[in-house]
Amino acid sequence: MEEMIEKPWYEDPFIQEMMGLMGSRSMRSIMSGFKSNLVFAGENGMSDAARYLDKTLFDDEKRILIIADSFTKKFFSKIEKGFKKYDFKFRIWDGCIPEVPYYTIEEGVKICQEFKPTVIVALGGGSVIDTAKVVNIKYEKPELNLLQIDVVSGAIGLHRKVKHLVAIPTTIGTGSEATTTAILNDTRREPHKKIAVTCDDILPTVVILHPDFVKKLPPYLIAGTGLDTFAHAVGAFVSNWNNPYTSAINLTAIKETIHYLPRLVKYGSKDVEGFEHMQWAALMAGLGFSNTMPGIEHALGHSFGAVMNTHHGMSVGLFTPQSVAWQAKVTERWKDLCPLFDLDITGMPRKKALNALLHEMQLFIRKVNGFASVSEFKNPVIKQKDYQKAIPLMAEFALNDIAHLASYRPLKLNHYKKMFEAAWDSKELVL
Numbered sequence: 001m002e003e004m005i006e007k008p009w010y011e012d013p014f015i016q017e018m019m020g021l022m023g024s025r026s027m028r029s030i031m032s033g034f035k036s037n038l039v040f041a042g043e044n045g046m047s048d049a050a051r052y053l054d055k056t057l058f059d060d061e062k063r064i065l066i067i068a069d070s071f072t073k074k075f076f077s078k079i080e081k082g083f084k085k086y087d088f089k090f091r092i093w094d095g096c097i098p099e100v101p102y103y104t105i106e107e108g109v110k111i112c113q114e115f116k117p118t119v120i121v122a123l124g125g126g127s128v129i130d131t132a133k134v135v136n137i138k139y140e141k142p143e144l145n146l147l148q149i150d151v152v153s154g155a156i157g158l159h160r161k162v163k164h165l166v167a168i169p170t171t172i173g174t175g176s177e178a179t180t181t182a183i184l185n186d187t188r189r190e191p192h193k194k195i196a197v198t199c200d201d202i203l204p205t206v207v208i209l210h211p212d213f214v215k216k217l218p219p220y221l222i223a224g225t226g227l228d229t230f231a232h233a234v235g236a237f238v239s240n241w242n243n244p245y246t247s248a249i250n251l252t253a254i255k256e257t258i259h260y261l262p263r264l265v266k267y268g269s270k271d272v273e274g275f276e277h278m279q280w281a282a283l284m285a286g287l288g289f290s291n292t293m294p295g296i297e298h299a300l301g302h303s304f305g306a307v308m309n310t311h312h313g314m315s316v317g318l319f320t321p322q323s324v325a326w327q328a329k330v331t332e333r334w335k336d337l338c339p340l341f342d343l344d345i346t347g348m349p350r351k352k353a354l355n356a357l358l359h360e361m362q363l364f365i366r367k368v369n370g371f372a373s374v375s376e377f378k379n380p381v382i383k384q385k386d387y388q389k390a391i392p393l394m395a396e397f398a399l400n401d402i403a404h405l406a407s408y409r410p411l412k413l414n415h416y417k418k419m420f421e422a423a424w425d426s427k428e429l430v431l
């Protein structure tokens, strides 16, 4: 546990400079893989996944640890039903806590040491899935320093004890089911700071998408987690680590989100088809940003959320137009987003076209009950005086966030300050 006192690898200024170059072809070859998982979706998803897992394990290996939280443990009966034909032993640990404080990991590892699972099922939102990922690392590789597992390390040698890490997302946004990253809260630093652990083999090997796990989501979480999907896909699409594969995935995730999220916000649990589409969109955006990088809307949103205590998806959604605006100075990728908003920019001067796109993005955010500026925030209401005072700290956090690394256009501390200032009313974004 001593390692938590150190800083993570991506806060090293040299690494930050170097990672900015990763958009170049020669540097990109360091990360040659596209990482994705086996997905079972829809009504038969659970039973098909059970059959698959059964086929891959010997009889004396069939031990499943369900990792959940106090809210998601109620879904266990659905898993039990899907697995009833097969002779698995189950244990449930529901000790996950939002934001993944580090001490919960130790608790999960202890359960693993007793039960010796060959399958870990993460049943929940991003915090649960991230907890399961880090528990998996610390169970199989207790000697590893989490802060020094960097993005180019690749695999670290998991899956010798836990053959399958299965994710069953219960939201439509975090994308953690499809990423090689876990975010946890370093409670040893003051103020507490979120850190990212990234390696190939914490990508869940199996994902189960079933509308039953998401259709009762309350409206605020539909909007918030849906906006997280939007931010992942847009941020990764305009970031400099993109490739044709991730671009295709991200564009489809954006298109699906623009189409289905407003429906879901309006009709909620009645719109099962909408939930199915948003589950796919969340997964695709997860793959899309995990195989590139989330954009600077996540550096801004993480920092804003940590200091102002706001919802992750609502926070990164707010800063997504800002991320596009900042990078538009050096790339034309934003133009590919226009048709997704039914925006025809043919013949328009560049600046006018860009502003029209940013305006459409803000309209979309408001349409799904998100907040397009800090002054609009309702949960919690943010006072301008408090916000202004917090800008230097938020800017510093943003500069040291892992999502700072992949911007097409490099940023310094002062740029983040200007962006935070502009976000108060978002009338004129920093270009």
Ligand SMILES: [Fe+2]
Pocket (backbone or CB within 6 Å): 174, 228, 231, 232, 298, 312, 316
């Ligand atoms: Fe996110």
